[in-house]
Amino acid sequence: MRARQSRPSVARVYSYVLGGRDNYGVDKDVGDYFIEDLPGSELLAITNRQAVLRAAKVMAQAGIRQFIDMGCGLPASVNVHEVVREIQPDARLVYIDDDPFVVAHGRALLAVDEGIAVVEADIRDPGGIEKHADVQRLITFDEPVGLLFGITLSFVNDEEDPTGVVQYWTDRVPTDSQVFVTHFRSGTTRQAIATAHKILEAFGRGRFRTDDEIRACFGTLTLDEDGLRPCAQWRPEPTEAETHQPELTVWEELVVGGLARKP
């Protein structure tokens, strides 16, 4: 836990940019760099978070009642279980994160009943996650599963096989399961280069990928009719669509998402 405090954490910086309070000076320094030196960059976090919550809602509306949130991040003002349980009140959720700080806060704030678990695990070890007692208890693999990868694969290097991570679950879950992936998208603008550089410098990891590389992360799954698109434009709620500028900012172009259903 202490070692993590001497280095910024992805989860705490992301939470700080979204307005959260659980952070240390090292996280605040990185977050302030984004907010002050790259004004507007907070839209990456904001539009991603909104898209992840909308995707969770879409899955619940499709009848999915069990979810695994891969790299869930710190508790936020609105959380995945709150969104899905508005539609599926008995939905079961496993929140996964490899950051012990996230897990400690998550156990206090997210695991509100027996139907929700917060597990410390690495998404690069899907076999270990599947065998975890809480996953065995809450997830049944003969019923559709909703899988969320909200900017988590961006922290998996090529040689660590992000496609293989998604494919593991695709092979495991039944028909009508759904997978939502958001990812940093590479760009050539000054803002894109500065953001990618700062993320790598601060966290020692963080891959921005091209659209083709991100599509490849879906493995054998085919993206739905919306395809891969900037999170700001991924199925916006009618109210968001009305207020949103038709032209995306350079920041909004840098995070994209897509949904796929297992046939």
Ligand SMILES: C[S@@+](CC[C@H](N)C(=O)[O-])C[C@H]1O[C@@H](n2cnc3c(N)ncnc32)[C@H](O)[C@@H]1O
């Ligand atoms: C940018 S945050 C996104 C949080 C949330 N998924 C969302 O989209 O709002 C990325 C999260 O993934 C977690 N993470 C990164 N690499 C991971 C890994 N290999 N295994 C598990 N969690 C990971 C980080 O600790 C962080 O909480």
